[in-house]
Amino acid sequence: MSEASPVQAQGPAQALPVAPPIAPGRRFWRPPTGNPLGRALYLTVLALCTGVFLYPFVWALSSSLKTRNDFFDHNSRLVPHPFHWSNYLDVFRGVSDIAYKAAFGNWLWNSLWIASLAAVTVTLSSALVAFGFAYFRFPLRNFFFGCVLATMMLPGVVTLVPTYLIWNKIHFTGPGTFLFLSKNQYPLWAPNLFGSAFYIFLQRQFFLGIPRELFEASRMDGDNYWTMFWRIAVPLAKPALIVTAVFEFKASWTELQKALIYLRSDDTFTVPRGLKNLLDLYGPSNGGHGDYQVIIAGTVLATLPMIIVFFLGQRYFVEGIATQGRKG
Amino acid sequence: MANVATTVPGPLARARHWGAGFRSRDTWAAFAFLSPWLFGFVVFTAGPMIASLVLSFTDYSIIQTTHGVGFANYTTLYHDPQVRTALRNTFVFTLLAVPAHVIIALALASVLARVGRAAGFFRTVFYLPVMTPGVAIGILYLLIFNGSYGVLNTGLGYIGITGPFWTTDPNWVKPGLVLMISVWSVGASVVIFLAALVGVPRHLYEAASMDGAPAWRRFKDVTLPMISPAIFFVVIINTISGLQTFDQVYTAFFNQSTPYGTNASLMYAIYIFQEAFTFFKFGYASALAWLLFGIIGVITAIQIVVSRRFVYYEGNSRG
Numbered sequence: 001m002s003e004a005s006p007v008q009a010q011g012p013a014q015a016l017p018v019a020p021p022i023a024p025g026r027r028f029w030r031p032p033t034g035n036p037l038g039r040a041l042y043l044t045v046l047a048l049c050t051g052v053f054l055y056p057f058v059w060a061l062s063s064s065l066k067t068r069n070d071f072f073d074h075n076s077r078l079v080p081h082p083f084h085w086s087n088y089l090d091v092f093r094g095v096s097d098i099a100y101k102a103a104f105g106n107w108l109w110n111s112l113w114i115a116s117l118a119a120v121t122v123t124l125s126s127a128l129v130a131f132g133f134a135y136f137r138f139p140l141r142n143f144f145f146g147c148v149l150a151t152m153m154l155p156g157v158v159t160l161v162p163t164y165l166i167w168n169k170i171h172f173t174g175p176g177t178f179l180f181l182s183k184n185q186y187p188l189w190a191p192n193l194f195g196s197a198f199y200i201f202l203q204r205q206f207f208l209g210i211p212r213e214l215f216e217a218s219r220m221d222g223d224n225y226w227t228m229f230w231r232i233a234v235p236l237a238k239p240a241l242i243v244t245a246v247f248e249f250k251a252s253w254t255e256l257q258k259a260l261i262y263l264r265s266d267d268t269f270t271v272p273r274g275l276k277n278l279l280d281l282y283g284p285s286n287g288g289h290g291d292y293q294v295i296i297a298g299t300v301l302a303t304l305p306m307i308i309v310f311f312l313g314q315r316y317f318v319e320g321i322a323t324q325g326r327k328g
Numbered sequence: 329m330a331n332v333a334t335t336v337p338g339p340l341a342r343a344r345h346w347g348a349g350f351r352s353r354d355t356w357a358a359f360a361f362l363s364p365w366l367f368g369f370v371v372f373t374a375g376p377m378i379a380s381l382v383l384s385f386t387d388y389s390i391i392q393t394t395h396g397v398g399f400a401n402y403t404t405l406y407h408d409p410q411v412r413t414a415l416r417n418t419f420v421f422t423l424l425a426v427p428a429h430v431i432i433a434l435a436l437a438s439v440l441a442r443v444g445r446a447a448g449f450f451r452t453v454f455y456l457p458v459m460t461p462g463v464a465i466g467i468l469y470l471l472i473f474n475g476s477y478g479v480l481n482t483g484l485g486y487i488g489i490t491g492p493f494w495t496t497d498p499n500w501v502k503p504g505l506v507l508m509i510s511v512w513s514v515g516a517s518v519v520i521f522l523a524a525l526v527g528v529p530r531h532l533y534e535a536a537s538m539d540g541a542p543a544w545r546r547f548k549d550v551t552l553p554m555i556s557p558a559i560f561f562v563v564i565i566n567t568i569s570g571l572q573t574f575d576q577v578y579t580a581f582f583n584q585s586t587p588y589g590t591n592a593s594l595m596y597a598i599y600i601f602q603e604a605f606t607f608f609k610f611g612y613a614s615a616l617a618w619l620l621f622g623i624i625g626v627i628t629a630i631q632i633v634v635s636r637r638f639v640y641y642e643g644n645s646r647g
Contacts (some may be wrong), residue, residue: 042439043446049436050453053440053512055466059458059479063471072477079349125364132361136354137586144362151373153628157597158621161383161610162376168390194368254461256575261605272463272575279467280583292471299464306459314452322523324561 057303064088064297071293087297095291097281104298107266107274111253112305114189114270118252119245122192126199127237128243131229133200134207135215145204152199156257163187164261173262187262188255188270192248199244202323207233243320246313250306271302282326352615384615389608410588410599411616418596419594421502422570425510429566430559433514437521438551451522455515463573469496469508470580495580498592505593509576510566517562524558525551553640562637564631572597596620 058078063071065083070076092104133145167173167187176183210233218228234241259273269277275298282291310317359366384401388394403412436454440447457465472480475493484491494504528551536546552559574597581589587606588594600620604613 039443042443046437046446046450050450053453053457056472056512059472060468065623069343074477074482078576107417119548128361129365132358136358136361138355138358141358144366148365150368154373154377155568155621155624157572157600158380158617159373160601161604161614161617162379163372164605165379165610166371166376173467191368191372193364194372200365225361225603229352229361234394250459254575256404256461256462256463257601260578260601272461275461275467276579279463279579295438295467296471299467303460303464306461307456310452310455310459314455317455318519321519324520325593 030042041210049059060300060303063293064300066293068289068291071296084293085292088301090291090294091278091298091301095294102274102278102298103266103269104271104274107269108301109273110185110269111271114185115249115252118189118192118290119249121189122199122248123241123244126195127203127234127241129195130200130203131207131233134204135228135233147195152201160261167262167327173264174303175265182268184262185268188258189252196248198324199248202320203237203244205323206237210236215248226256227277239316239319239324242313243316243323246309246316247320249309250317253306253309275299275302294296301311379612380617383611384618386611387609388611388614390610391608394611397611401612402619404612405615405619410594411596411619413591414594414596414599416506417594418573418591419573421505421573421595422567424502424506425570426563426566428506429510429514429517430562432511433517433562434512434521434559437518437525438547440518440522441525447522451515451519454518457512458515460513463579465512466576466579469505469576473504475509477524496590498590501590501592505573505577510570517566520558520562521555524555528554541620556635556639557641560631560635564628567627567631568624571620571627574598574601 062078062080064087065080065085066076067080067084067089069085070080076171091102094102133141133148150206164173164187172178172183172186174184176184214236215228216233223231253270254272255270256272256276259270260276263273266274266277275295278298279295282289282295284290330357365607378391385396385398386394387397387401436450440450442452460468473494475481475484475491475496478494480494481491492500494500532550533546536550541549573595577589577593577595578598578601581593582598582602587602589598596616597620600613603609603616
């Protein structure tokens with residue numbers, strides 16, 4: 001793939017999709033063919049797989065509504081009776097006989113604003129850079145675009161330590177605030193101000209699909225480059241921008257590694273970081289009682305927003321993933 | 329001679345033309361648009377890469393004064409039994425995970441391509457695990473795969489199978505993790521394969537049918553070559569992410585009292601993480617990270633070379 005990249009970076013003569021690569025509403029299925037018996041067999045297989053794939057969700061939901069005794073009882077039913085809603089309250093107020101009080105409300109709020117900010121910043125910054133690559137011809141363009149593609153393949157662990165040292169050096173790993181936001185949360189979203197390789201690639205493909213005449217016409221009208229970007233490119237590339245935003249929102253919401261490194265105090269945790277804490281402190285290995293019904297309620301609360309986001313932005317997730325596959 | 333010089337500009341003329349590019353207004357505007365990425369690339373990618381290489385030759389630890397130690401970190405790493413354990417676990421996991429993931433994703437996508445409109449519903453079902461946070465998957469693994477009260481073994485018991493102690497039996501830790509981490513989240517790859525499958529031109533199948541090719545030959549000689557770029561992509565991406573497995577395993581097996589997890593669950597990326605951020609051995613962790621970087625680079629290069637034989641790119645002379 002990497003040696004195919006310089007080819008991709010070459011001039012406009014290269015066969016680039018005239019139609020934007022993301023076309024929501026496009027049919028992804030074929031009308032069924034063959035005998036109905038075969039189709040019934042396929043549907044049965046899929047129904048069984050559906051059961052297997054959804055079972056962990058069903059199990060989690062069911063377990064989150066059980067009492068602690070029922071949780072460990074093999075014979076307890078899948079539909080708890082009665083619904084033990086107080087597990088969800090315990091997530092927020094803590095289990096009564098354990099000193100540790102989870103700040104789950106804080107964590108939800110932190111995750112929400114960090115993920116939103118991460119999504120908005122990376123979308124806009126990547127769009128700027130992608131437009132630069134798509135519209136202009138300039139020296140070293142292929143070299144720089146090669147660097148973008150190479151970054152996509154780079155394993156994140158290599159830069160983990162030096163990146164931490166940079167944040168540490170400028171005192172963004174300790175307590176304190178900067179521009180009203182907690183300093184040690186900056187490393188989780190601020191790098192997104194500088195674009196991200198995959199999104200730059202995705203949006204560049206989209207910008208290249210916009211007819212160049214539109215920009216030429218705008219230039220005739222005396223528009224400057226910023227106007228061309230903001231008034232023509234961005235509105236037309238909306239689907240690609242939404243793909244970027246929903247992908248990054250999901251990536252940021254589920255991020256654990258950075259949260260473990262940078263977030264040291266309870267009230268700055270994101271949901272995954274807090275949930276890990278909950279598991280460690282309520283689990284028996286650290287003196288907890290194994291209040292797994294509460295932990296699993298927290299797990300449901302951490303997952304549910306992602307399910308909602310998926311249903312809201314389903315076509316963008318699917319198109320984004322399919323586009324990702326097409327570049328291979 | 330003069331004629332040749334005017335049609336094919338010499339290197340000097342080309343260099344002058346190239347240099348002139350820097351003085352054009354367009355170029356400055358382009359660099360203005362690129363500037364966020366240029367800054368980010370230097371500060372968050374290229375700089376840290378170099379810094380990490382330099383650090384790997386030191387005993388940097390924030391707490392103490394730093395010395396250059398030459399290749400000491402690399403010789404330590406070579407003799408470190410934890411490195412061997414972690415590498416073995418990571419390789420075994422990846423070697424199990426990638427084939428299982430690809431085969432199941434391909435099978436599901438092939439079935440989805442044949443059921444018409446209903447595919448939309450099932451695609452959603454298979455995608456939901458992809459949306460689940462890694463921490464949540466780690467917790468679900470811990471509880472569902474638990475040997476004594478886990479629902480998986482209860483279920484296996486109904487059909488007369490005594491399930492193993494998935495989370496503690498060293499032989500069963502990796503297969504269990506593969507099922508929960510890799511197989512459960514096939515959804516993204518299913519979407520990729522489904523898009524590739526519906527893109528295969530129908531006339532190829534019709535031609536193959538007319539030649540009397542049985543179904544498996546049509547799959548082997550038409551489907552597989554036509555979707556080979558998608559397969560190649562999924563294999564590469566999953567290999568790279570498999571070698572860096574972190575979130576789910578860290579959640580399930582690692583905490584303050586078990587910084588190295590268990591022998592069967594110590595993954596390489598987690599080992600790097602612990603050496604760096606639990607024990608503050610930044611120099612050593614950097615050497616460990618560069619070893620992983622090298623391993624991933626070599627494996628990816630091998631996959632690219634091998635793929636040249638098998639991957640068919642339409643309209644590409646290389647095919």
